[in-house]
Amino acid sequence: MSELTPGANAALPSGDLSVLIRHGVIPGAEIDVSAFLVTGTGKVRSDADMCFYGQPSVAGGAVALAGTSGGETRFTVAPGRIPAGVEKVVFTATIHENRAPFSRVPEIGLEVGGISGRIPCAGMTETALILAELYQRNGAWKVRVVGQGFNGGLAKLAPHLGVEVAEPAPAPAPPPPKPTPAPPKAEPAPAPRVEAAPPPKPVSLTKVTLTKSGASSRISLDKSAGGVVRVTATWIDNGDRRSDNDDLDLRAGILMPDGSMHWLAASHPGGLTASPFARHMGDVRSATRDAPGTEIIEVDAGISHKLGGPVGLVFSIYSAISNGPVSIASLKPTMTVEYRGNVIRCEYSFPDGKAAKGVYTYVIATILVDRDELDVKLSGLTSARGSENTPWITRNGSDLNVTFDGAPVFKKGRTMLARMLGAGTRKYANV
């Protein structure tokens, strides 16, 4: 049997199939091969229909990624177990971050059910390719070699296959009008004091509760005493009687004095004895109303001195994907910043309801540590619906600006999904 070239099709034998894709390697550019289960409209039913290395078995094992090595990727396909409604299994190859076009490999080979195919790649400018599709015709499965794709890579291929890409980030909510700061002396302790205005900012020595976006408060750090600043995020069970969907994660991005960003999360715990002089104390997976879920990040009070300049931190709450559609807001996350008896509590009421659905990241607050002062500012910004982007900060004098163009960061195994969905391009130095 002659080799199939792009456009050609052939009938497949019945029974389970092994699919071998010989894509070769491109030095300095990673090739990812994936399979998408699509309906008659050519789109996936959900992200669960994407078979890639972060999700190697889909549709109850009907399509599975068996492995990649030596420039070859193997899948197994059990056509008899593919769910009704799925009409095609589309195999794709994409080049991570569009670092090279497919012309860098001479050809891509395909073997399935005793049939071989070949896609010549000379002159190709595409960075994402549909290699082939297995499809049903009159109740029997066939294979067609396609060899067409997109110059724009995954960002163009994903929507073609019905994978939603992040909407552009909405404009952040405008900060509330600046309250007129009351003269410090006129304010009896321990009444909370809140202000949004830049300096001069008096230093609070009492408990403060921030509730409005943009509100901020300061704590003086005692250089001689040292110690740690303890940042605690807390959330409750959302009351839906399920214990498996209360898994929120506290994460932080650390803006180093040199402008680079360091990622801090349960998966990237950092440490107090060396840079970044901050550590994540570990992942907590569930919460109840009586025993709220808590995750803690400790920051060396001398971080600014040790890293040699002002350090910014952005603290956010992330809903793990396994939560499903649970709204982070319904878990009422709050955060406290404590240092030697000074407590600043961040209690923003994140909007719940429809608008919160599909929002994965809520920024609780930012902290700027400059020498011996710590400035906490309540944020309340949320990522765009469907976006896995991470919050990013830039410093402008004593102000930290939050944007949502940080690269997605997932727990182990989700990196391919990040590539699928992520529009954020700014990279953490340690991820």
Place this chain on the structure above:
Amino acid sequence: MAVSLSKGGNVSLTKEAPGLTAITVGLGWDARVTDGAAFDLDASVFICGEDGKVRSDTDFVFYNNKTGAGGAVQHTGDNTTGEGDGDDEQVKVDLSKVPTEVKKLVFAVTIHEAESRNQNFGQVSNAFMRVVNSVGGSVLAKYDLSEDYSTETAMIFGEIYRHNDEWKMKAIGSGFAGGLGSLAASHGVNMG
């Protein structure tokens, strides 16, 4: 109700629509959704006599010669991308004015610059040929070629032919090597 033909099948258009006098033959395909050169498919008609050849070069109706058989066959124009719903190219045939010595009209579709663009029919989605009654607009027959092509760059989609006193349509769906030029030559067109 339109008759759905598969490769090799035929249908009597006259029986489907008694008193049929004029038809529109529509050819369609889906525009390319991936990056790269558009699929520019061209419809052509060979107006053939008893011997299966054109009677003269003017019986080869295509994008540069839009009328044939004294105006009985009219090509409505070139669509270079396949954009839009429904027919992408149409040929109107006034059956009542087709000369009696004409025995069949052969409808072919070729891919423009297939070789340099590295394209073939297997990369084109949802190609079809259909016959519509020009009076009333009902679809008499449709032939969906999707699985009857592979790496061809020129194809005979179907024929409209006389059978006794009837006009019939036959679904051909066979590829032809060498593109429009050799397809035309094989139908007796003098390609000089």
